[in-house]
Amino acid sequence: SAGGRSHVTDGTSALAAATLAGAFDRGADGEILLTREGGHHRRRIAHAGGDATGAEISRALVEAVRNDPGVELIEHALVLDLLTDADGHAAGLTLHVMGEGQRDGVGAVRARAVVLATGGMGQVFSATTNPAVSTGDGVALALRAGAAVTDLEFVQFHPTVLWLGPEAEGQQPLVSEAVRGEGAHLVDAHGTRFMLGQHELAELAPRDIVAKAITRRMQEQGAEHMYLDGRHFGAEMWQQRFPTIFASCRAHGIDPVTEPIPVAPAAHYASGGIRTDRHGRTSVPGLYACGEVACTGVHGANRLASNSLLEGLVFAERIAADLADRHRRGALPERAVDVAAARAARPVPLPAPESRAEIQRLMSRGAGVLRSAATMAGTAAGLALLTEQAHAHVAEEKPADPRVETWEAANLLLVATALVAAAAQREETRGCHWREDFPERDDAHWRRHLITTLTASGGPVSTPEEQ
Numbered sequence: 001s002a003g004g005r006s007h008v009t010d011g012t013s014a015l016a017a018a019t020l021a022g023a024f025d026r027g028a029d030g031e032i033l034l035t036r037e038g039g040h041h042r043r044r045i046a047h048a049g050g051d052a053t054g055a056e057i058s059r060a061l062v063e064a065v066r067n068d069p070g071v072e073l074i075e076h077a078l079v080l081d082l083l084t085d086a087d088g089h090a091a092g093l094t095l096h097v098m099g100e101g102q103r104d105g106v107g108a109v110r111a112r113a114v115v116l117a118t119g120g121m122g123q124v125f126s127a128t129t130n131p132a133v134s135t136g137d138g139v140a141l142a143l144r145a146g147a148a149v150t151d152l153e154f155v156q157f158h159p160t161v162l163w164l165g166p167e168a169e170g171q172q173p174l175v176s177e178a179v180r181g182e183g184a185h186l187v188d189a190h191g192t193r194f195m196l197g198q199h200e201l202a203e204l205a206p207r208d209i210v211a212k213a214i215t216r217r218m219q220e221q222g223a224e225h226m227y228l229d230g231r232h233f234g235a236e237m238w239q240q241r242f243p244t245i246f247a248s249c250r251a252h253g254i255d256p257v258t259e260p261i262p263v264a265p266a267a268h269y270a271s272g273g274i275r276t277d278r279h280g281r282t283s284v285p286g287l288y289a290c291g292e293v294a295c296t297g298v299h300g301a302n303r304l305a306s307n308s309l310l311e312g313l314v315f316a317e318r319i320a321a322d323l324a325d326r327h328r329r330g331a332l333p334e335r336a337v338d339v340a341a342a343r344a345a346r347p348v349p350l351p352a353p354e355s356r357a358e359i360q361r362l363m364s365r366g367a368g369v370l371r372s373a374a375t376m377a378g379t380a381a382g383l384a385l386l387t388e389q390a391h392a393h394v395a396e397e398k399p400a401d402p403r404v405e406t407w408e409a410a411n412l413l414l415v416a417t418a419l420v421a422a423a424a425q426r427e428e429t430r431g432c433h434w435r436e437d438f439p440e441r442d443d444a445h446w447r448r449h450l451i452t453t454l455t456a457s458g459g460p461v462s463t464p465e466e467q
């Protein structure tokens with residue numbers, strides 16, 4: 001992700017081309033080097049700067065945007081809600097500008113179309129690989145705007161995140177699957193390789209299999225983490241092939257050359273999101289979604305490692321083509337309606353910013369890697385209480401101060417509530433949604449999506465799609 005929040009108001013051309021022009025690692029013969037990750041039978045993943053691929057892609061993208069005179073950037077601005085015209089067509093956005101840029105305060109942007117690219121929602125859980133800004137803002141905005149959201153229950157947990165201690169919260173460093181792809185082993189505290197015999201790919205089994213195996217082993221042994229052993233790589237390979245991970249381990253007092261790395265699963269990728277068609281269009285005319293915020297359907301119930309950046313590239317291109325076809329010309333909408341304000345009989349409940357940690361704890365405790373009706377009921381009750389409290393503060397005219405942290409907490413609360421409702425409703429195990437009380441896949445009832453929308457009172461409701 002790029003550093004601060006930013007909103008691109010116009011122009012998407014050449015971004016994909018610029019990204020592809022990024023400096024991927026190449027071999028002596030000039031060919032792009034490829035590696036493997038979970039579920040891959042062959043090397044298919046390009047990388048840059050060893051293990052700094054995301055940074056390089058962001059660099060190329062940011063450079064392309066800055067060099068494009070057709071793009072106006074408003075940085076350090078938090079997108080709040082959708083504006084529509086009288087026909088319900090997307091007409092712009094409300095923004096909370098954080099005071100670090102040139103324009104200060106809360107304002108609005110008018111537009112002939114809106115593309116949401118706000119990323120994931122990993123911050124609904126205590127332990128996540130996602131940055132602090134991945135608070136599900138786009139999905140919450142879409143729900144408030146009346147758009148359909150789907151597949152929220154399919155959260156991919158990355159099996160190997162650096163374990164930083166029992167109290168660690170928020171973004172945690174990823175120990176990339178490529179480390180296992182290059183031959184590191186998962187072991188328990190006794191040094192036993194517990195993935196052998198569990199899957200033909202052992203440590204490189206798909207992420208859900210490895211995350212579940214680690215979680216189960218942790219539960220069986222009463223351990224807080226397992227270990228990833230890459231001591232046999234030696235110092236040179238660690239430094240050259242995995243410089244970022246190596247530095248991150250060292251910064252936390254672990255030397256992967258001489259000791260196994262403590263690892264545990266953490267929320268990594270939201271396969272669900274705002275429902276789109278193959279052109280990135282959502283159910284609200286003129287509103288598009290791209291990247292992790294979207295659910296295009298290409299990841300099914302369980303994203304294959306490294307397909308998300310590819311999805312972003314493909315759908316960005318398609319959205320750009322659709323925008324050029326349908327929205328290139330025409331006047332900006334004269335009048336715009338704040339959909340969330342117009343829809344809600346009462347204002348959006350703003351929980352106290354401190355509830356962020358409570359939301360995360362509730363979600364990790366009851367709706368994480370292994371879920372059941374009982375664990376999720378506790379989580380749902382806790383979230384409902386936070387929502388009630390936020391409503392009560394509004395009714396008592398003591399709402400939380402509307403600032404970035406409050407908006408983010410409100411978005412986290414809404415998205416977490418919607419996620420748990422969908423996960424509780426899907427009484428089967430499929431892809432990365434694992435129900436301890438329904439361990440089988442049930443195609444007869446559940447080979448379909450759950451579509452989530454908001455009711456008139458502002459609560460999420462999930463409806464199984466017609467077959």
Ligand SMILES: Cc1cc2nc3c(=O)[nH]c(=O)nc-3n(C[C@H](O)[C@H](O)[C@H](O)COP(=O)(O)OP(=O)(O)OC[C@H]3O[C@@H](n4cnc5c(N)ncnc54)[C@H](O)[C@@H]3O)c2cc1C
Nearest residue numbers: 001005006078079118119129133137291292306307308309
């Ligand atoms: C550690 C890690 C490693 C990964 N490795 C890989 C990999 O190797 N291959 C792969 O394919 N995928 C990988 N992924 C997944 C992939 O990086 C993400 O799915 C992808 O970056 C999402 O891109 P995006 O453009 O949708 O969102 P992001 O890159 O998250 O960008 C979203 C942007 O929107 C901004 N934003 C959010 N909310 C608001 C708001 N309300 N107002 C204004 N701006 C807002 C954010 O600040 C951010 O700049 C990895 C993810 C992580 C966390």
